[in-house]
Amino acid sequence: MKIIQGGILTAGTSLQNHTGSWRNYRPVYLQKTCIDCKMCATICPEGCVFRISEKKFNFDPNYCKGCGMCAEECPVDDIEMVIEEK
Ligand code: SF4
Numbered sequence: 001m002k003i004i005q006g007g008i009l010t011a012g013t014s015l016q017n018h019t020g021s022w023r024n025y026r027p028v029y030l031q032k033t034c035i036d037c038k039m040c041a042t043i044c045p046e047g048c049v050f051r052i053s054e055k056k057f058n059f060d061p062n063y064c065k066g067c068g069m070c071a072e073e074c075p076v077d078d079i080e081m082v083i084e085e086k
């Protein structure tokens with residue numbers, strides 16, 4: 001995505017920005033003690049956490065930048081951050 005100074009991007013171009021390429025750590029959604037509070041999906045700055053089914057969440061690796069906010073805020077420590085294997 002080329003941005004020209006002063007340029008205006010068309011709608012939806014953030015989908016082309018695969019922020020997952022920035023990642024040094026990745027979350028692991030353990031899906032063991034989840035209480036379905038949805039905090040991970042709410043707090044994720046990339047909006048890339050999704051609900052699979054009751055008490056099961058995961059993330060889209062194309063957009064997860066590994067910030068760790070979901071793991072930090074999970075009230076039951078059901079998300080771990082691990083080093084990304086590249
Ligand atoms: S690590 Fe950050 S970007 Fe990735 S899913 Fe968690 S909150 Fe979202």
Ligand code: SF4
Binds near residue numbers: 033037057077
């Ligand atoms: S923050 Fe933790 S407990 Fe809440 S929905 Fe996400 S994984 Fe489940």
